[in-house]
Structure formats: C-alpha cells, structure tokens
Amino acid sequence: MKLEQILEKSNISKESIYYNEPMSKHTSFKIGGTAECYIRVDSLENLQEILKLSNENNIPLTIIGNGTNILVKDEGIKGIVAKINIKSIEIYKNNVATSVGAESTEAETSNKSVTAKAGAESTMEEAVQSTVTQVGAESTEAETSNESVTAKVGAGSTMAEVAQALCKNGLTGFEELSGIPGTIGGAIRMNAGAHGKEIKDVVINVTAIDYKGNIKKFSNEEMQFEYRNSIFSKEKYIIIGAELKLSKGNKQEIEEKMKQYMTWRKEHQPLEYPNAGSTFKRGADFVTAQLIDECGLKGYTIGGAQISTKHAGFIINKENAKAQDVLKLVEHTKKEVLKKFGKQIELEIEVIGD
Numbered sequence: 001m002k003l004e005q006i007l008e009k010s011n012i013s014k015e016s017i018y019y020n021e022p023m024s025k026h027t028s029f030k031i032g033g034t035a036e037c038y039i040r041v042d043s044l045e046n047l048q049e050i051l052k053l054s055n056e057n058n059i060p061l062t063i064i065g066n067g068t069n070i071l072v073k074d075e076g077i078k079g080i081v082a083k084i085n086i087k088s089i090e091i092y093k094n095n096v097a098t099s100v101g102a103e104s105t106e107a108e109t110s111n112k113s114v115t116a117k118a119g120a121e122s123t124m125e126e127a128v129q130s131t132v133t134q135v136g137a138e139s140t141e142a143e144t145s146n147e148s149v150t151a152k153v154g155a156g157s158t159m160a161e162v163a164q165a166l167c168k169n170g171l172t173g174f175e176e177l178s179g180i181p182g183t184i185g186g187a188i189r190m191n192a193g194a195h196g197k198e199i200k201d202v203v204i205n206v207t208a209i210d211y212k213g214n215i216k217k218f219s220n221e222e223m224q225f226e227y228r229n230s231i232f233s234k235e236k237y238i239i240i241g242a243e244l245k246l247s248k249g250n251k252q253e254i255e256e257k258m259k260q261y262m263t264w265r266k267e268h269q270p271l272e273y274p275n276a277g278s279t280f281k282r283g284a285d286f287v288t289a290q291l292i293d294e295c296g297l298k299g300y301t302i303g304g305a306q307i308s309t310k311h312a313g314f315i316i317n318k319e320n321a322k323a324q325d326v327l328k329l330v331e332h333t334k335k336e337v338l339k340k341f342g343k344q345i346e347l348e349i350e351v352i353g354d
C-alpha cells in the first residue's frame with residue numbers, strides 16, 4: 001500500500017501531514033531536499049500510531065526537533081519525517097503543580113504564556129530574539145521559600161519557550177541555555193550547552209519511547225551524557241518529555257542574564273544568515289574555530305555555502321546553498337586543518353537523508 005493510503009486510514013490529523021515537503025522549510029540551514037512525508041507530531045498518541053504504522057509497513061522513520069542541528073541532503077528523505085512537537089511546561093514547587101501551561105494543550109501553551117517563534121520556521125535573529133521579547137506577564141509564582149522546584153517539559157517545547165516560562169516564574173538555572181534554538185528533545189539528544197552549562201546539568205530524568213512503542217524513564221546517569229552526546233545517539237529512543245531541576249531566583253536578574261547571553265550571541269554568531277550552529281565539535285585540546293580561522297578559511301566559499309567571516313566555526317547558507325556545497329566545504333575544511341595542524345576535526349551537525 002502507498003504511504004498516502006496508509007496514513008489516510010490512520011487517526012493522525014490530516015492537517016499535520018505534508019507530502020513532498022521541502023526540508024529547507026524545517027531546518028535552520030534552510031537547505032535540504034523533500035521529505036516523502038513530513039508529520040508534525042503534537043501528541044504521544046500520534047507518535048505511538050506513527051511508530052506502529054512504520055513498523056507494520058516498513059516505513060523509514062526520521063525524527064527531528066526544530067531542525068537546528070541538521071543538514072538534510074539534497075536528495076531528501078524517504079518515508080516519514082516526524083517533527084516532535086509535543087509541547088507542555090508544568091512547574092512543580094514542593095511537588096505541587098503550579099501554573100505555566102500546566103496540563104494545557106499545545107495550542108494553549110503556545111498562544112498564552114510561552115509563545116516563541118524559534119528555530120527553523122523563523123529567521124535566525126527572530127529565533128534568538130524571541131527568548132527575551134516574549135517574557136512579560138507578571139507572576140507571583142516564586143514567592144514561596146525553601147522550595148524544591150522542578151519543571152516537567154514536553155520534548156517539543158523549545159528551549160526559548162521553557163526559558164521564558166521559567167523566567168516568568170522567577171526560576172533560575174536555565175538562563176545559559178535560553179538562546180539555543182532547538183527543542184528540549186534535540187537538546188537532550190545533543191547534550192546542548194552554552195556559557196559553561198549543558199542541559200545535563202539541569203535534567204533530572206527523561207521519558208522516551210523506543211521504536212517498538214515501549215516507554216522508559218532514564219535517570220540522568222543512565223543517559224551517559226558527554227560533550228554534545230548522549231545515549232540517544234547510540235540507542236534508538238524518541239524523547240517525549242523531561243523533568244528539570246531549578247532554583248528560586250530573581251525574575252529581573254534572570255531576565256537580565258538572558259538578555260546578556262542574547263546580546264553575546266548576536267555579536268559573535270552569524271545570525272544574519274541561515275546556519276546550523278557550530279559546524280564542528282570542539283577538540284579535546286584545541287578550539288576548532290580558531291584552527292579554521294588560522295587556516296585563513298574565513299569567507300571561503302563553495303557554491304552558496306561559506307565559512308562565516310564573523311565566526312569561523314559556522315558554515316552559513318550565504319546564497320541558496322545546496323547540501324552538496326556545505327558537504328564539500330566541510331571536506332575542504334577538514335583537509336586544511338589536518339594539513340596545517342595535524343588535527344582531525346569532527347562534525348557537530350548531523351547529516352541526514354538518502
């Protein structure tokens with residue numbers, strides 16, 4: 001049976017299914033061929049159904065979050081691309097649920113307290129800016145003292161949405177991560193980090209589902225977090241939610257810190273152009289961007305892809321770049337760094353597609 005017929009019979013809302021969907025619309029690089037079928041997955045039930053259909057019919061399944069750390073090949077992606085869009089933010093003080101999107105539907109969550117346009121469907125500047133501009137509504141949530149505070153967040157909530165909600169409730173511990181333009185799920189998978197903090201430092205546990213549909217809770221230790229890596233790059237699980245540990249703080253100070261981090265990003269990162277963050281991982285004993293810079297590669301261009309003149313660690317989509325252009329530029333950069341410094345550099349972005 002054809003993919004369209006299979007999905008037609010399913011309970012998945014037809015409005016969330018897109019056929020022959022350009023992945024350039026769903027990646028911050030704004031590059032990539034088409035997905036045979038792209039589905040925005042708003043609930044665990046939909047995800048379970050997709051897993052079942054994929055298993056029963058041998059349909060390849062690719063999971064993405066906000067598409068801010070991936071390069072999709074020009075040939076596109078066969079089967080289903082499932083964008084994990086399961087959004088929720090619940091805050092618990094002394095194990096008692098308080099507000100901020102608690103128990104809310106995705107529409108409520110994104111329209112009320114924690115709306116943020118961040119990631120692939122917005123410009124890079126909007127994605128970063130959104131973290132600070134949406135914070136506003138007053139809250140008395142952090143008035144109690146001595147509390148242990150946790151937040152339960154859906155894997156599809158963006159880092160910006162979570163940061164805004166926490167700030168609004170006077171909760172500190174997440175500010176450093178607020179400008180990372182991915183989702184909670186993507187950040188956990190990558191152990192994303194910035195300004196001396198990684199998501200592993202705030203995650204208590206994660207709930208994930210394997211490809212057979214079994215749900216499992218992982219403790220922080222079980223996730224084997226490393227620099228830009230976790231168990232989820234080795235074992236096939238889809239992250240559906242996480243519990244985060246936070247502390248009571250001062251709302252104004254939190255907001256100020258987030259603004260400072262944003263300013264830093266705008267000054268140091270080429271947000272004027274589509275990109276996927278740092279192209280390469282940091283080395284064990286070297287700063288990759290510095291080596292690339294010292295190879296004289298800033299501004300080096302292949303097709304529409306360029307090594308940013310602002311930050312040598314970023315490849316940007318300067319002008320209608322193809323994935324091929326980026327991949328050739330990656331190879332050239334690797335070769336030059338090896339030749340000049342004898343160092344092997346490793347991709348941080350993930351290349352997906354056929």
Ligand SMILES: Cc1cc2nc3c(=O)[nH]c(=O)nc-3n(C[C@H](O)[C@H](O)[C@H](O)COP(=O)(O)OP(=O)(O)OC[C@H]3O[C@@H](n4cnc5c(N)ncnc54)[C@H](O)[C@@H]3O)c2cc1C
Nearest residue numbers: 063065066067068069182183185186187192193194239277
């Ligand atoms: C301008 C810019 C700045 C950036 N700054 C930083 C930074 O400071 N620090 C940093 O660490 N990164 C940074 N990044 C990279 C990127 O934002 C992070 O790696 C982010 O965590 C990726 O999340 P995502 O939702 O976009 O994941 P995607 O790019 O969609 O996916 C990345 C990987 O995670 C997997 N994945 C996504 N969701 C799930 C899920 N629910 N379950 C299982 N697997 C999943 C995908 O299959 C894929 O393998 C930056 C990117 C950009 C564009």
